[in-house]
Amino acid sequence: MDGTETYAIDDVAFIGRTVTEYEHMFDLDLSAWEGESVLDCPGGACAFVSEANSRDIDAVGVDLMYDTPPEELRQRCEEDIDRAIAGFDGVEDQFVWDFYDDVADVRAHWSAAYREFIEDYEQHYDSGRYLPSKLPELPFEDDAFSLVLSAHLLFLYMDKLDHEFHEQSLLELARVASDEVRVYPLERFDGMRYPRLDELREVLADAGYSTEIRSVPFEFQQGADELLRIEV
Ligand SMILES: C[S@@+](CC[C@H](N)C(=O)[O-])C[C@H]1O[C@@H](n2cnc3c(N)ncnc32)[C@H](O)[C@@H]1O
Numbered sequence: 169m170d171g172t173e174t175y176a177i178d179d180v181a182f183i184g185r186t187v188t189e190y191e192h193m194f195d196l197d198l199s200a201w202e203g204e205s206v207l208d209c210p211g212g213a214c215a216f217v218s219e220a221n222s223r224d225i226d227a228v229g230v231d232l233m234y235d236t237p238p239e240e241l242r243q244r245c246e247e248d249i250d251r252a253i254a255g256f257d258g259v260e261d262q263f264v265w266d267f268y269d270d271v272a273d274v275r276a277h278w279s280a281a282y283r284e285f286i287e288d289y290e291q292h293y294d295s296g297r298y299l300p301s302k303l304p305e306l307p308f309e310d311d312a313f314s315l316v317l318s319a320h321l322l323f324l325y326m327d328k329l330d331h332e333f334h335e336q337s338l339l340e341l342a343r344v345a346s347d348e349v350r351v352y353p354l355e356r357f358d359g360m361r362y363p364r365l366d367e368l369r370e371v372l373a374d375a376g377y378s379t380e381i382r383s384v385p386f387e388f389q390q391g392a393d394e395l396l397r398i399e400v
Pocket residue numbers: 180181182183184185209210211212213214230231232233301302303304318319320321
């Protein structure tokens with residue numbers, strides 16, 4: 169392996185994070201949102217919606233994969249975790265090992281997240297808690313959620329998703345939020361920040377939204393220790 173290799177997977181992975189990971193990467197105090205409504209988009213195989221609902225938060229997940237039956241999705245999660253974990257092989261030194269001890273610890277977190285997700289998804293996937301939909305359009309009224317979270321799609325997959333997709337998706341996430349939107353990370357897998365972030369912030373400002381780049385107590389991809397906050 170030479171030094172030019174970067175962490176790479178073939179497609180957008182259907183994996184997810186635990187609530188502890190979300191609390192760090194979004195610098196989120198979940199207790200502050202009790203009694204509120206929160207959207208996680210894309211929700212992937214995250215434990216967030218399950219756990220937030222158990223803590224008196226009206227949380228909804230949106231992902232293009234949520235039209236898939238639970239058993240099929242379980243298999244997809246397991247394959248994608250294996251594939252994503254294999255992607256660390258030989259490039260471990262490109263990551264910051266503060267939050268996670270090692271690659272086995274990453275797998276432990278992502279496996280715990282997907283197990284909690286699948287159990288909740290099996291019970292609630294046809295109840296409106298998990299909705300299949302595809303950015304840049306969301307099936308919600310304006311201001312439908314107090315807080316909107318979006319991790320590991322925008323910016324991260326900048327090589328697959330064009331600038332217009334980013335612009336339209338951010339405007340759409342802001343449209344359905346009544347308080348704020350938080351987006352993490354702002355970088356590609358190799359740590360390169362989205363090059364036209366300032367232009368996106370200008371578009372959001374023109375639409376009446378103020379934005380800030382805020383540091384978070386989490387860094388796994390090198391340099392990915394900030395989020396974009398859109399104030400609605
Ligand atoms: C890497 S996962 C991130 C999940 C979660 N937010 C996290 O941080 O772990 C990316 C997710 O984006 C979903 N996805 C890809 N394109 C999408 C789109 N246009 N609209 C909604 N979800 C999409 C995929 O199905 C996948 O579950």
